[in-house]
Structures are given as structure tokens and as C-alpha cells.
Amino acid sequence: MHEECGIFGLFALEGMAAPLVYQGLFALQHRGQESCGIASNNLGQVQVYKDMGLVGEVFSEAVLDRLQGPVAIGHVRYATTGESCRENAQPLLSRYSKGVLSLAHNGNLTNTCALRQMLEQRGAIFQTTIDSEIIAYLIARHRASCDSVEEAIARSMAQIRGAYSLLVMSRGKLMAVRDPLGIRPLCLGRINDSIVISSESCALDAVGATWIRDVEPGEIVIVDRHGIRSLRTHCGQMVRHCIFEYIYFARPDSHMDGVSVLASRLAAGKLLARQHPVEADLVFGVPDSGTDAALGYSMASGIQYGKGLVKNNYVGRTFIKPTQQQREAAVRIKLNPVRENLAGRKVVMVDDSIVRGTTSKHIVHMIKAAGATEVHVRISAPPFLWPCYFGTDIPSQDELTARCHTLDEIRRNIGADSLGFLALDSLNDILGTTGHPYCDACFSGQYPLDVLQGAMPGADERT
Amino acid sequence: MHEECGIFGLFALEGMAAPLVYQGLFALQHRGQESCGIASNNLGQVQVYKDMGLVGEVFSEAVLDRLQGPVAIGHVRYATTGESCRENAQPLLSRYSKGVLSLAHNGNLTNTCALRQMLEQRGAIFQTTIDSEIIAYLIARHRASCDSVEEAIARSMAQIRGAYSLLVMSRGKLMAVRDPLGIRPLCLGRINDSIVISSESCALDAVGATWIRDVEPGEIVIVDRHGIRSLRTHCGQMVRHCIFEYIYFARPDSHMDGVSVLASRLAAGKLLARQHPVEADLVFGVPDSGTDAALGYSMASGIQYGKGLVKNNYVGRTFIKPTQQQREAAVRIKLNPVRENLAGRKVVMVDDSIVRGTTSKHIVHMIKAAGATEVHVRISAPPFLWPCYFGTDIPSQDELTARCHTLDEIRRNIGADSLGFLALDSLNDILGTTGHPYCDACFSGQYPLDVLQGAMPGADERT
Amino acid sequence: MHEECGIFGLFALEGMAAPLVYQGLFALQHRGQESCGIASNNLGQVQVYKDMGLVGEVFSEAVLDRLQGPVAIGHVRYATTGESCRENAQPLLSRYSKGVLSLAHNGNLTNTCALRQMLEQRGAIFQTTIDSEIIAYLIARHRASCDSVEEAIARSMAQIRGAYSLLVMSRGKLMAVRDPLGIRPLCLGRINDSIVISSESCALDAVGATWIRDVEPGEIVIVDRHGIRSLRTHCGQMVRHCIFEYIYFARPDSHMDGVSVLASRLAAGKLLARQHPVEADLVFGVPDSGTDAALGYSMASGIQYGKGLVKNNYVGRTFIKPTQQQREAAVRIKLNPVRENLAGRKVVMVDDSIVRGTTSKHIVHMIKAAGATEVHVRISAPPFLWPCYFGTDIPSQDELTARCHTLDEIRRNIGADSLGFLALDSLNDILGTTGHPYCDACFSGQYPLDVLQGAMPGADERT
Amino acid sequence: MHEECGIFGLFALEGMAAPLVYQGLFALQHRGQESCGIASNNLGQVQVYKDMGLVGEVFSEAVLDRLQGPVAIGHVRYATTGESCRENAQPLLSRYSKGVLSLAHNGNLTNTCALRQMLEQRGAIFQTTIDSEIIAYLIARHRASCDSVEEAIARSMAQIRGAYSLLVMSRGKLMAVRDPLGIRPLCLGRINDSIVISSESCALDAVGATWIRDVEPGEIVIVDRHGIRSLRTHCGQMVRHCIFEYIYFARPDSHMDGVSVLASRLAAGKLLARQHPVEADLVFGVPDSGTDAALGYSMASGIQYGKGLVKNNYVGRTFIKPTQQQREAAVRIKLNPVRENLAGRKVVMVDDSIVRGTTSKHIVHMIKAAGATEVHVRISAPPFLWPCYFGTDIPSQDELTARCHTLDEIRRNIGADSLGFLALDSLNDILGTTGHPYCDACFSGQYPLDVLQGAMPGADERT
Numbered sequence A, B, C, D: 001m002h003e004e005c006g007i008f009g010l011f012a013l014e015g016m017a018a019p020l021v022y023q024g025l026f027a028l029q030h031r032g033q034e035s036c037g038i039a040s041n042n043l044g045q046v047q048v049y050k051d052m053g054l055v056g057e058v059f060s061e062a063v064l065d066r067l068q069g070p071v072a073i074g075h076v077r078y079a080t081t082g083e084s085c086r087e088n089a090q091p092l093l094s095r096y097s098k099g100v101l102s103l104a105h106n107g108n109l110t111n112t113c114a115l116r117q118m119l120e121q122r123g124a125i126f127q128t129t130i131d132s133e134i135i136a137y138l139i140a141r142h143r144a145s146c147d148s149v150e151e152a153i154a155r156s157m158a159q160i161r162g163a164y165s166l167l168v169m170s171r172g173k174l175m176a177v178r179d180p181l182g183i184r185p186l187c188l189g190r191i192n193d194s195i196v197i198s199s200e201s202c203a204l205d206a207v208g209a210t211w212i213r214d215v216e217p218g219e220i221v222i223v224d225r226h227g228i229r230s231l232r233t234h235c236g237q238m239v240r241h242c243i244f245e246y247i248y249f250a251r252p253d254s255h256m257d258g259v260s261v262l263a264s265r266l267a268a269g270k271l272l273a274r275q276h277p278v279e280a281d282l283v284f285g286v287p288d289s290g291t292d293a294a295l296g297y298s299m300a301s302g303i304q305y306g307k308g309l310v311k312n313n314y315v316g317r318t319f320i321k322p323t324q325q326q327r328e329a330a331v332r333i334k335l336n337p338v339r340e341n342l343a344g345r346k347v348v349m350v351d352d353s354i355v356r357g358t359t360s361k362h363i364v365h366m367i368k369a370a371g372a373t374e375v376h377v378r379i380s381a382p383p384f385l386w387p388c389y390f391g392t393d394i395p396s397q398d399e400l401t402a403r404c405h406t407l408d409e410i411r412r413n414i415g416a417d418s419l420g421f422l423a424l425d426s427l428n429d430i431l432g433t434t435g436h437p438y439c440d441a442c443f444s445g446q447y448p449l450d451v452l453q454g455a456m457p458g459a460d461e462r463t
Helices: A018-027 A061-066 A112-121 A131-143 A149-157 A201-206 A243-249 A261-275 A291-301 A326-334 A358-369 A407-414 A424-430 A451-455 B018-027 B061-066 B112-121 B131-143 B149-157 B201-206 B243-249 B261-275 B291-301 B326-334 B358-369 B407-414 B424-430 B451-455 C018-031 C061-066 C112-121 C131-143 C149-157 C201-206 C243-249 C261-275 C291-301 C326-334 C358-369 C407-414 C424-430 C451-455 D018-027 D061-066 D112-121 D131-143 D149-157 D201-206 D243-249 D261-275 D291-301 D326-334 D358-369 D407-414 D424-430 D451-455
Strands: A005-011 A035-042 A045-052 A071-077 A092-096 A099-109 A162-169 A174-178 A187-191 A194-198 A210-214 A220-224 A227-231 A282-285 A309-311 A335-337 A346-351 A374-379 A418-421 B005-011 B035-042 B045-052 B071-077 B092-096 B099-109 B162-169 B174-178 B187-191 B194-198 B210-214 B220-224 B227-231 B282-285 B309-311 B335-337 B346-351 B374-379 B418-421 C005-011 C035-042 C045-052 C071-077 C092-096 C099-109 C162-169 C174-178 C187-191 C194-198 C210-214 C220-224 C227-231 C282-285 C309-311 C335-337 C346-351 C374-379 C418-421 D005-011 D035-042 D045-052 D071-077 D092-096 D099-109 D162-169 D174-178 D187-191 D194-198 D210-214 D220-224 D227-231 D282-285 D309-311 D335-337 D346-351 D374-379 D418-421
Touching: A005 A018, A005 A099, A005 A162, A005 A174, A018 A035, A018 A061, A018 A071, A018 A194, A018 A201, A018 C326, A035 A099, A045 A061, A045 A099, A071 A099, A071 A162, A092 A131, A099 A131, A112 A131, A131 A149, A131 A162, A149 A162, A149 A174, A149 A220, A149 A227, A174 A194, A187 A201, A194 A201, A194 A220, A201 A210, A201 C326, A201 C335, A243 A261, A243 A424, A261 A291, A261 A374, A261 A424, A282 A291, A291 A346, A309 A358, A326 A335, A326 A358, A326 C018, A326 C201, A335 A358, A335 C201, A346 A358, A358 A374, A358 A407, A407 A418, B005 B018, B005 B099, B005 B162, B005 B174, B018 B035, B018 B061, B018 B071, B018 B194, B018 B201, B018 D326, B035 B099, B045 B061, B045 B099, B071 B099, B071 B162, B092 B131, B099 B131, B112 B131, B131 B149, B131 B162, B149 B162, B149 B174, B149 B220, B149 B227, B174 B194, B187 B201, B194 B201, B194 B220, B201 B210, B201 D326, B201 D335, B243 B261, B243 B424, B261 B291, B261 B374, B261 B424, B282 B291, B291 B346, B309 B358, B326 B335, B326 B358, B326 D018, B326 D201, B335 B358, B335 D201, B346 B358, B358 B374, B358 B407, B407 B418, C005 C018, C005 C099, C005 C162, C005 C174, C018 C035, C018 C061, C018 C071, C018 C194, C018 C201, C035 C099, C045 C061, C045 C099, C071 C099, C071 C162, C092 C131, C099 C131, C112 C131, C131 C149, C131 C162, C149 C162, C149 C174, C149 C220, C149 C227, C174 C194, C187 C201, C194 C201, C194 C220, C201 C210, C243 C261, C243 C424, C261 C291, C261 C374, C261 C424, C282 C291, C291 C346, C309 C358, C326 C335, C326 C358, C335 C358, C346 C358, C358 C374, C358 C407, C407 C418, D005 D018, D005 D099, D005 D162, D005 D174, D018 D035, D018 D061, D018 D071, D018 D194, D018 D201, D035 D099, D045 D061, D045 D099, D071 D099, D071 D162, D092 D131, D099 D131, D112 D131, D131 D149, D131 D162, D149 D162, D149 D174, D149 D220, D149 D227, D174 D194, D187 D201, D194 D201, D194 D220, D201 D210, D243 D261, D243 D424, D261 D291, D261 D374, D261 D424, D282 D291, D291 D346, D309 D358, D326 D335, D326 D358, D335 D358, D346 D358, D358 D374, D358 D407, D407 D418
Parallel strands: A282 A346, A346 A374, A374 A418, B282 B346, B346 B374, B374 B418, C282 C346, C346 C374, C374 C418, D282 D346, D346 D374, D374 D418
Antiparallel strands: A005 A071, A005 A194, A035 A045, A035 A071, A092 A099, A099 A162, A162 A174, A174 A220, A187 A194, A187 A210, A220 A227, A309 A335, B005 B071, B005 B194, B035 B045, B035 B071, B092 B099, B099 B162, B162 B174, B174 B220, B187 B194, B187 B210, B220 B227, B309 B335, C005 C071, C005 C194, C035 C045, C035 C071, C092 C099, C099 C162, C162 C174, C174 C220, C187 C194, C187 C210, C220 C227, C309 C335, D005 D071, D005 D194, D035 D045, D035 D071, D092 D099, D099 D162, D162 D174, D174 D220, D187 D194, D187 D210, D220 D227, D309 D335
8 A cells, every 4th residue: 555645845935846855755654665756946946866776776966966946846756546657746737828837736536538638629638647747737727817836826716626735836826725625735844934734743753843834725825924824715624634644554652633643543542452361471563564553452451562573674666576486475574473482472463454465464474473372463454455546556456355255255365363553433542532534435435525526537626 | 060950751551661860860960869769650659769868879679679760860969068968869759639649850940939939928848949840839739720741730830930941740741941032951852652851862872772862941841641742831031041061060971952962062162272272291180070172172283182180080979088298188189290291391291270260279289299390270251250059069269269369369369370261252163053052141241131030039930 | 773684504415405595694794784695515516696785685586496406505794894895795605625615604713913914924915804714724724634524613612712603504504503612592493304404593483494403512413324423622621601602692482502582681671670660650671672671670569561762664775864963863763752651751861872862861861752741761781891702893982971980970961860770790590591602791791712912913823 | 999098108208198198198099999007106116097998987087186196107908818807907017026017018928837836935925917017027027036036037037928019107116118029019208307218119209208219128127316228138030020019019109219100011012003003983991990001002003092981080998789780881981982982893991901801791792882883902011821929919820811721712702893802922022121020920930939838837937
């Protein structure tokens, strides 16, 4: 599963913004590892550099030196489809009647087809296959009859549906935009006189910035040399934060919309312990995603927390997969059981999800081969049952094991002695607050807006 | 001086077009060494690959394998401005209401600013700074109210001014377009059942194709599975082939619009010998551009032809320039005088141009240091005096030595014993035909259309 | 601090050894990230590939395909000196009178200079600056008057002093050699009919091999088509395993010479808790090296274990260091405090070492800035006071903060509320056995052999 | 056919030598395109950089900056065997009792096996498969009992047989060595106070140096801070310059051992015209190697010289060969006939050799397809019949068409109307002097020393 993107922007009055954006993108790398880019703005002179690869691979000192100017935005991306090409990397630069507009976008629109059709009928041509180009077009069109870019953005927001956290950089302004549902996160920070905008708060920390607040669902934050102000035309509608950001995507040291990610994972682990208790000698997490919930499980159950698996951090995208022993070998190189802790013990293994079930099966097999007498698998989320239309790349439903099998079938398939998922109706409890509205459609099928309507080509268009 | 581009396309009914386009681009590499690209069309599935670098550097077997389909177009480019970036590489892909349009363009429009403004006012956004994106927009707009792409192209041609040889690839067609002046070359060939289109005939030879004919000035050639046909709406206007293609740009083994490039260079050399005769022991050309005219000079004058300079073919873009002895050292590494042939001799040195005069000065100095007693410089073209608006990158007028100095000043500056340029009024004679209409504006200042009108932003627009 | 190397070898009778060695090296990557290489043996045809870079960067499928043969050895390396160049990468290939000898070496000789001098006086030339070339020479010389390579190795062992775990691959044999002190680890495993030799047992797991036993100090293990046998000429001498392998170098999932690395770290944490108790709300480790001891501290003290810092795994060798805010910024990008867990709390922070003190200072500062009211630093090892001559790259003594400052000065310098190191005389307890002989010279200054004697040029030579 | 190497060295008292060596290697690139390297000497501190690739690809400004010091040697290489690997690139660095010795070698020893065996029996190990390592060993061994490096070199020369032009760089000296036969060229030049040594004089020109003289066969030239001196122990023996350097390898602007390469090629062309006259309309050379002899043919025969083929300089090592139409297509992309000059004409085509005959066949076919009515092929050398043991990579005798077929069979095979080779007994005439002793063994089978004796393993050794 992949989240599609992370965005980071900085507005200063002087100095160079790109080096700090570069640092910020490092802290957001977990949100997208396929391509990345930075666009900088030096009094209207815009430079962009983007390519396939990790932040550390794409940017050299020489490249950063070319990205002059006190304002810059950056982007990391994970493509959801086969369309993983250099052309689709962001930020996207658009030259239009009022100058150059740079865009960085995290999220997924649901009425793309309809909007694209409408624009094409009016003579638009598209050079990429990304949503962001549609947003740029809409803004450019509205700008002609508007007094400001922010108004053009507001009018464009009336047309687009779905999830979007946006950075828009014009000649003299940096704008942060969040969809009315508030699905993807976006927050503001300050470092000296500079304003920083980031998908997650961990990237504010990485550049030494102080967190100010989250961008509100539906809000347009405008930063320019006069300071910060907001346009809230689209605020106050139904809000639905993506629950999966807390369970899976975000870094544990981030807090979003008032909730600490780490705290929500510990809470999930504690709930799991209550919902699916078991007698065991050790509880451990599948690194890195399951360790926090495992600690929560330990805290609530009193079972000793420890290390059951060691992860090899060097096995990355360049690893050549073994051909014969295939998948199991690949898992073994990435994760190694700690015999010391497993031999002759009953263990609880916590992970954040079971998608196809194959990896879980290999891991459980390894744990047992290392001598564990019982392996109890606990998943810190409900089972995946539905597709996500807001930017999470969940496999097709045929591949989702929870869609095709009963709980017991899954348990037997992965070879666990018991298996427990977090209860759907307890999701709210992991957010630690009452009244934090969230989207759990991937678990519940309850979508916050009629996604199918706009997701079909030609279905919907309101101009 | 640089020519901006070379284009090459192939239409077949089956098989893979990209490998032959790759070979064709190798033969056109002299027309652009900065970036290159190929777009292929597999029943509407379009793949493109383009990057900075030479054809041999950009394309690997793996990349070519991805470019599936029986139709493909390719492009080599030399950027005229500082805007040499990956984004501006071609072919340009545009997704519009009727599918995907791929464009490869050689030439330079003169009313770019006006057209861009007009399009931006109607909501267009531009992701590149190349003319081709404007052409793509115009075609996309007209396509909405036209029955066919070719008609949309014809209507677009009514709006654009300047020099353009174009390849346009749509779902089922490959179109070759040439501006009404016929400034840049374009020709058709056949290889078995496939149709080939190329900037120069030498690339037809390279892929084993047979030359059919040149595309006519103003003609739109449409190739599809029913064969070849033409739209000649814009034919029959004033024709002006670029004389500089014959003197400088094109490969000697090409023939364009009925004239052999090699023959025209031999003719220029012969004319030079008659216009600027001298007593000498040896005539040689500055390799590679001056050798053909030097042979012509030898043939007409009876002076022995020989090798005066050896060129080092390995000194390319990657050569690290010496810092101290600077330019002279750089020239010395690239060109080495052949003492054997020069010592104690009176020599005639033929080159195709003097731009700033610096290189000529260094070469003459080397020739004399090698022992030549007299060096008579002959240039197989008139002096450069005017800018080109059709895609030749001539330095600014301040830098043109012929613009600032008398003939005798130039001669003294470069250290020659005598200096002769080809007479402006004899240019027609090098084309070997009466009635071959050509543009010699860079020498004469006589532009074939009111270039200044459209070259100024906002000046002209006729929709 | 760096360990210099990791080695991995595989002997099979058929099939391809290189892919498994490649996988094994991934598991040993933590032992050396600067260069790596693999040499394969196909019935005496030896191929080698080595370069600067990580295993995943250096090896591609095409390269692995060239490394044919059922026997192969591999090496990962971290250079201790400025001599980090491609020439020094291993395995080292030597063509000598009996064929080709391939060597992979982990460790550091102490009488290099004397041996080099002796060999040079007899006409030897050296193409690298690594110890391994000296070993290769000695073996080659002795081979002339010996019946077998293993005997030549045994004779060479009589001449070399210091730490070495070696893999030697000859035409038909693979030999594993360990110095008489047993300083660096080396163990044997089996996968089907193949014998595997590895620096650490975690790499046996990675390729699916079963651990057989450790190579004995002083032992030469010979693997050929007749099976495994040993030459124990140098066994039975004083044994001293490097204690730092347990505390720092090795992966927690490895066990070496009968001791589990993870267990020894948990034990160190427990001892720390007893030796330096404190009242606190949370104990956490500096990731990744301090987390295991932190858990031990938690277990012995009853203080809640948790996550105090999140590590960014993407910040690697390519990260461009910030210029201005310098070191502190670099630390901040790599490690981020988890406010949630720290604000308003008294915390215990466990790390495995304090070298210069600078990094610790920055981390403590961050922890306090995140709101911790008290920070108690605990180090799971005694203070560094002495240089290592056996392959650990400890900074010069002037830079070692423990060498220049009192405990209280260090505490104040790093800004901790209290500071405790593991007691030197309790080191034995972390190995969980009585009678496990170890080298703790870096802490105690008690070197297991007269290292200075041979470490000086010209001092010692016994042929 | 390939020559194996080119070498270039510079000795100055101050400043940086590497940039000029870099320039010199560019001028020698035609002598080896597979790997290259430079070693610099800064008061005994030796740095080396070498890799596979062209000079322009291997060296960057950053790399050159690391090669500090006023003395440096460089090397370009073309491997003759499959052993084309990074390890075999030169210069070769050897650390021995007296410091560091750097070697660059052009040529081929004939008693390699015997010497290698002898050295191995005395304990030597070899890390490369190149002759140069043997030479380094011999020098190192003799150095122990000699007063100077040059004496050690002289003693080594007594042991080695074959062709070698050598550069040897020690702590304070640069030595140039040429084998007693003088097979490979080597010359001295001066640039201000610096001494330059180069395989060919064209590289002296490239760095702005003045030619002093050729190194004598058998001479050791020693350059140090006291100036230049010579050791002539091995001079005065039988001298045999390689005739193929003049016909094929060297650049036309070089002169070697008193003979201009260009002049010798013109002379060969003139001789050809007399030995194989024919009635024709045009004579042209196969570029680039045949053009000079073609001009000579024209001068002697009175037939008009012109351009029959245009060569594409961009088709280099990276070109992906067409798979289907194979070889002919590859030739067509590299060479294109100039129809203008060929159609309806009788032509003489001059080339420097026919090896397998395949390429000649394709070219003649193209020439005829372009309309030539008769094609008369003239080769400016005798037919290849014998292998070369001195560094020229001639295909095995089975592949040599002249070895297997009569003159008429070859003519018919390549499709020529007539075919003429230069007469063996007229080779002396192309050198333009009486008494210039040369080796023509590849044509005549008359080897200048009993090469078979030493070329066989174990045959000969005189210590």
C-alpha cells in the first residue's frame, strides 16, 4: 500500500528556500519514494528540478545551487498506477497569462475525467496524466476573471471533488490549500520570519520550525510579504480525516489535526489487547510499522515487549530478488527472527495490516521455524474491504484476502494460532478524542461523498 | 552557430518503428546535439522517451524496447537560448479531446508572443517555453470544429508565421508539414511498405529508404493505412529555402529541394577561386566544414588540394577546457596543423564562415607557426550581418566581426595575408539552378516576410 | 566508529554461488558501507567484481550473471583511513605459481610494516595499501615449499600478528581462517549440500542456511568436494573475542561464540539499571543502537519503555549537510524527538557510546526542547579511553571526550541531569557466561598481545 | 584492428601536470579507446585515476583536481583480448622497497609466460594480466642491488623481449624507455621548462610543446630536476620500426623516427597509382583511414579526387546495432555514399586494408547501388598474412581473407571491378628515406626476432 505524496513549502523574504525544502522532503520521504522535485521562486524567476528517485539521489549540491530564491515548494511522490514516469513528477510548472504557477499536490480527485473532458472540449491540451494539471488549468481559467490567484483557487475548489492538499506558488505568494473534507493532512509552522507548510509536522521539526496550526479543511492560506491570511469560502463543510494516516502512512513523531500519531498507535495496540487477549510470553511488532501498536499491546496486557524480528534497512529498491526460492527468500533477507526471543515461547505478533496475506504467511512461518510454540497475530486496524478513492493505493478487491476469506480461513492460511483485527467501531477510540471526524471507507465502505458519481468519466460537472 | 533541430518519422502497418527512427536520428545528429527523443504509437498507445544528450547516450536497448508500435517520430535539438532543459526536449505529447497528439518541430516561429498571449487569455497554460506547444494548442483548438487533424493543422498554419517543418502523429496518422516559405527542409522516402519522413535525405539513406520527393512548401502530407495524400491549402505562396542549409547545416551527402549539398559547396569553392584568385602552393579546408569548398577552390584554381589541419574527433562536449592558455589551447587540441604540408608554403585556407573572428585568428596563427609563408583565407559565404529569425542561432550583432569591422580590419585581426568572402550576388550560382528561391537575410538583411511585425510581443494576431 | 569489514563465502558442488553471496552481503552491510565485492570460481575460472558503494548499488543482475561458478566469496568494507579507493576494495585476486588465490579479510594486522618491509626487500611489489595483499604474498611464498594451500596458510599465520578472519578461495577449495585470539567473529553454516561461512550468523539466516558452529580461534577450516576438515596448528592459544562486537558492531539477531548479541545488550541494559538507577517516567534508546539496552534498563528498573526519538532511515551517505546551522541541524534531520512521550517527563536515554560528545549534546538538547524535565543519560559500555589495533576505527585520543574530561564534565557538557557508564568490571556479566574470554582494551588499555611491538615499522619479524 | 596503447608524460618543477597530460591523452585517443588513466606525483605522493571509457568520459574537473603534482603520466588502452577489465587499466602503481613506481606501457612482450613463471616461482603474485606488472616486478627486484631506478630498468631490459615503449615515474624522476627494436614510437618535447614524452608528436602539438627528438631504440631517457640524460646500454642493436604505424595507427599529423605519417600515406597512394593504374572519373578514400592515400593516388594518376563516402562521426561505441539487416545496416549508418559524385561514374576507392573482406563488400555494394558503373579498389598496403606479436590485434589467420583466397577470389567476393594491393617490396619507398629499417612481418612473415621462442610458455629465460 502506498500513499501518493508529501508536500513541503517555505516562504521567506530573503535567503535561499531550497536547502530547507530539501531537508523537509527528507522527513517526508516515507510518503513517496518514486520521484521528487523542488521549484524555487526568485522574484518571479522560477526554477524547477525533478526526477525519478529518492530525495538523496535526485538532489546534489550543484542542483540545489541552481534553485535560487527565498520561496520554494517541494514534492515527493509514489505513483499509484503504471504511469510512473518523469513527466508526472511534481511540482508542476504552468506558464499562464499572469506569470508562472507552481503546484504541488497530495491527494486524489474523484471527478478528474469529467473535468478533463470539459477542459479538453474548450481546447485544453494535457502533457501529463496527473490531477494537478487539471487544477492548474482551472486556476488559470478563473484567474482571467478574478482579482487574485486565491480567488481563482477558491472558484476552482468549487469544481473539484476529492482529496487534495495543495501548495500553489505564484510570483509573490505561497498558498496552502486543503480540501473541505480535510482528508490529507497539512500544517503550518514558523522558523524565524519564514512560514513553512508541510504534509506532516515531523518535517517542521526536521527544519527546526515551530508548529503553528493545521490548515483547516476547506481553507486557503495565503502567505506573502504582508504576512498570513486566509480565505475560508469552503470551510465548515463535512470533515473526514483519513484514519489510515494515523494507522499506517504518517510518521509516529507527527501530530495531525490534534492527534499524535504515536499515541493513536499505542491506543490501537491497547484496544487490540482488550479486544483480542491471549496468554503469551512475548509481544513484538513487525518492524517498523507494527512496533508501536505492539508496545501498546504490551502495556495493556502486561505481556513482556521485545524484539521478535530484526529488519535489514539496506534492502531497498535496488535489491535483486532471488529467482528460485522467490518471495519467502525476499522476506527472509528483509526480516530475520531473533531466535533468542522466540525459541520455546508463545508470542503475540502485531502488524498494521494484512493485504494479500502472503507476507504474513512467510513471517509466521519464519517465527515458528525459529522455535516459537504459538504465534498469535494481531492487526491494529480492521480488515481492508473497500477501495480508496482519495489517494491510497489499495490492491484490487480480488487480491484483498479479507474480501475473499473468512477470518478463520485467513488465520489458517497464514499459519497463526489465533488472529485478531481491531474492531471497526472502536476506531474512534484510537484518535483519543470524541468528535474527531474521520473517513474509514476502506474498512467500512461508507464514503464521505458520492465518489462513484465523479469517478466515472463524463458523469458530473458543475461549472 | 547552431541549427535548432532535426526530425525523423516512420509510418508502417506493422513491426517496430522506433529502432529505425533511432538510426535515422543518428544521421541527423549534426542538426542538434543537446537533447533528443522518440515517441512511438502502438494503436493509440503512445510512449515517449526524451532526455538531454546525444542519441547514442540517451537511448539504450531497454529504452527502445519500451517504444512499441509501427509508427514513431523522433527529434534532435540544439537549444538556441539558455533554456536548455529536459522539459523542452521533443517530441511533445499533448493529450486533447481527440486523443494524444505527438509533435516534432524544426524551425522557429516569428509570432510566438502574440499567439501565446492570445492563447493564455483564453485560459491556456504552458509547461514548456518551446514554439511547439503553441502549435499543439492551435491544432487542439481547431480540431474541435474540424473534421480531421489535417484540417486543424491547415487552420493553424493560417495563424503561425515563420519557419517550421513539422511531424504530427495522431492515433492513426502521421503528418508531415512544411511552412509556405519552405525554409527548413523536409523530404519523403519509402522503405518497403513504410513511409519515412526526414529533415535531410542522408537519414533516408541511413535506414535504407528510397527518396521519393521533398515535401512542398506549404504542403501537409498525410500518411495513414490508406496511403499518402496531401492538403495543399497553403502551397503556392512565396518560397524561400534557407541558403545556410547548403552552406553550413546540412550533411554533404544530402540533397534538398533538388540541390545536392556537396555540389553547392564545391560550386561555392569554385566561385571563390574565380572571385578571389591567389598564387599559392596548397589549398586546404578547415575541417570538416571547409573541406568541400576547398576542393572546389582547388579544382577551379589548379592549386594542389591537401590536408592542412587534422581534426581530433574525440574532443566533444565533455572536454574540460584549459583555464590558462584558454581559447588558443582549446583550438590547438581540436585542430592540429600538418607541418609537412605547410612549412615554407603559400597556402589558401577555406572556411565556411567567420563569426567573431577569434577562432580564425587562432587557426591562422597556428598555420603560420607551422611554417606557412603566406596564409590566404577564403570564406565560402558572404559576411554575416543580420540576425536570423528562422531558427539559426547567430550571435548578437555586436559580436559579429563583419558588422563592426571593414574587410581589411578583419583580415589584419585574424592575421591573414589576404581575405575573400563569396560575393552576395553570386549565391544563386551555388545552387546550380536558375529559379531556386532562397532566403539570404543573414547576409543581405532582406527578410522574406515582415519578421519584425510578429517577432514583437503582442504585435500581430489573425485568428 | 566503524568496523572494517564483513565476509561471506559459499562452497557448493554445482549451481551459482554469487546470488547467495550477494544476499549474504546484504545481511552484513552494517559491517561496511564503503565498498564491496564478490569473487566467483568456476572450475578455476575466477571472476571478480568490486566497487565503491553499497551492495545494492554495486551489483546489478547483469554483473551477478557474469560471476559464474558454484564457489564464491564476498566482502563489505569500511575504510579506516583516507585510503578509501577502488583499488583497496576486496576480494583481492592474486595470480601465483599455483593458480589464482582470492582473499577476503576482516580485521587488522599489527605487524604490517615489518612484514611489508621484509617482502619488499625480497622483490615484492604492492598495488594496494591493504593488509590482505601481505597475507596473499606470504601464502604464495610458502606455497612453493608446501604440499597444500592450507599448509601455506598455517605457515603464514605464524608470521602475522593481529586480528583476522579470512576467506581464501583456491582452485578447488574454500578456506575459512580465524586468528588465534579469535578477535573477529566467523561461523559456519549449511544449506542443503553447500557450506556457508559468514562473519555473523544473521547472514546465514538471510540465505536460509543452518548454523553449524563458530570457526575456532586459530583454526583453518578447509572445504572442498570431499567435505570439511580442519587444521588446528594455531588453536589452543590465548583467546580474546572483541567485546565491542557485542556492544556495537554485530546485528542483534546474530550469535557469536555462544553468546546472543541481543541478549548481551539486554543484559548490559539491566546492569546499567542496577549500577545507575534513577527515578523516571520513561526509558528509551537512541535508535537504532541504544534501543535494546534501553529495553533491558526498563525490564530491570520497571520504568516504562517507549519511543523517545524517531530515526529517519532515508538520511544516508548522499545527504547534503546543511552549512549554517551545521551539526545540530544534521542531527535533527536524522533524529526527531517524540514530544508526546517527552513533554513534562523525566526520561532515561540509553545509548551505546559517547565518543566526542557532540552528538549526545545535540540529542539531549532536542529532548529537553521537546519538554522533558529531566534527561538521564545511560551508556551501555564503559568510556572509551584507548585506541584499538584490531580493526575498530576509534578517533584519536585527543578527540575522545572521556580521555580529556571527568564524568561530571562530560555530563555538564552534554547537558544531562545525570550520566552513567557501564562498569568496566561488569563487562563479563553481559556475556552471560563465565569464562568467555574477551578483549576490552579500548576501555581498559589491557591489550591481548604486545601490539606496539609489531605496530611499529621494522620492529618484529619471524620467518 | 587495434593498436593497444598510447602513453604521455610530463615532468615539470612546479605547477600541475595532470591537466596537460589529460590534453595529451585526447590527442592519443585514436591509439586506445577502451580504458585510460593518469598517475600524478607530488613530491612522492602518488595519485592515480583510471577507468574504462574514453578520456572525455573518465576524467572530470573534480578528478583532475585530485591529481596534484608537477609530474604525471597517462595512458590510453585498447585491450587485445577478452580481458578488458578495470583492473588491467594503466598506469600501474607498484609500492616497492624504494617507494612507489608508476608505469605506462605501449607494446607487447613476447616472453611474458617465461618471465611470469620465473617470477611466480620466486613468490611473486600478480593482480593483473598485463605485461606491465611483469616489468614492474623485474625493476623492483633489480632495484635492490642497483644504485638507481634507471640501472634497474636497464637490467630488466636484458630480460624482456618484444615491443615496449615505457614511461616509468619514480619519486623524483620520469623515465622514457624504448625497446631495442624501436617497434613502437616515442618522442620527446619541451614546453617552457617542462619535458614532455609522447607516443606520437601530434600530442606534443596538442599541448603546445616543441618536438625535440625521438627516443632512440634501446634508450632510457631520464628526466629529473637536473635535466635530461640517457642510458644507452641497449642501443645500437637491430632496429625495426613498425610499418603499420605509418599505414594505419598513427595520426597523419604525427612524424615518427624522421618520417611524416601523412607523407608516407600520400606516397603509398602514389605508388598504388603506378602499380595499379586504371582509367576512372574519380578517386576517393574510405574515410578516415583511406583519404590520404586516395589523394596520393589522385596526384600520381591525374584522376580527380573527391568525396565518395560521408562518415557519421556520431556512431560510436554506444550505437545499438540493428538486429535484422545486421552488418550491412551498420555500415550504411556509418558510411553514406555521395550519389552526386558516384552516379554514372567509374571510380577508384582507396582503403588501407582488407581484413575479413565483409566491410569492403558492403561498401562496394553501396557504391554501386549509388550508381557507380565501375568500382576499382586499391589498398595502400600489402595483404595481411601473418600474426603480429608486438601489439597489433590482427584477427586469427583463418579469418584473414588474403590468407584463404586468391586475389581474384577476393575481388569477386567484394564485388570490385579490379583490386590492387601495394607491392610488398615497395614498402620501403613509402618511408621516403633509404635505410629506414622497419618490421613488415604481418605482410611478409619475416619477424625481427625469434618471437616464437619466447612466445611459448617456459621456452626462454635469461637472468
